[in-house]
Amino acid sequence: METSKLIAVYPGTFDPLTNGHVSLVKRGLDIFDEIILAVALQTPKVPLFSLSERVEMASRTFENFDRVLVEPFEGLLIDYVRSKGAKAILRGMRAVADFEYEFQMALMNRRLARNIQTVFLMTDYKWLYISSTLIKDVARLGGDIQGVVPDNVLKGLYRKFGRLE
Ligand code: COA
16 A cells, blocks of 8 residues: 555554553654554453453544554554555653563564664653553552553553442
8 A cells, every 4th residue: 555644553562551652652643644553463462451442442542633543453563564554663662671672573573574664762751660561450459540541541440450330
């Protein structure tokens, strides 16, 4: 698919989407015409939320962003990126700890498609310490996670852990 728009695919498990992810998308919109937030079926993790729940939560968060599209994908990321006519894969980098994993993925994706570039944005300092795993742990154990996830995700987490009717 050929397109003149500069499209980036932001892939992830998004189990669930956090305010760190949201901040990264907003900053990515300064660079790209359109961002496709691609929610992975195949991921190295065992997700808490089903694929449709993860897509639904992210879609609701970005419902008022006309340059952001949320979609599920399965199979190889690079095939999906090509099918969308995107030129870049967008990823966030929180700390040195992320580097090796991100480096491996970026190099493998580059080997698979040399004309698609991975673009890293540093995560805003406000979100450096958060991760989906940490947030799920705190929510599961009854802690307050308001402010680190979008409101609809907060409800989704509370519902999952029986903290909402
Ligand atoms: N702010 C805060 N936290 C952030 C963040 C940010 N800006 N960016 C990432 N994170 C956190 C997430 O909360 C998440 O935390 P967790 O590890 O506790 O769950 C972690 O960093 C990364 O998760 P996420 O952003 O959802 O991405 P991922 O690493 O799970 O995504 C895929 C991996 C889906 C991109 C990869 O497995 C894939 O491409 N799969 C498709 C199959 C394929 O092609 N495989 C070969 C790849 S070379």
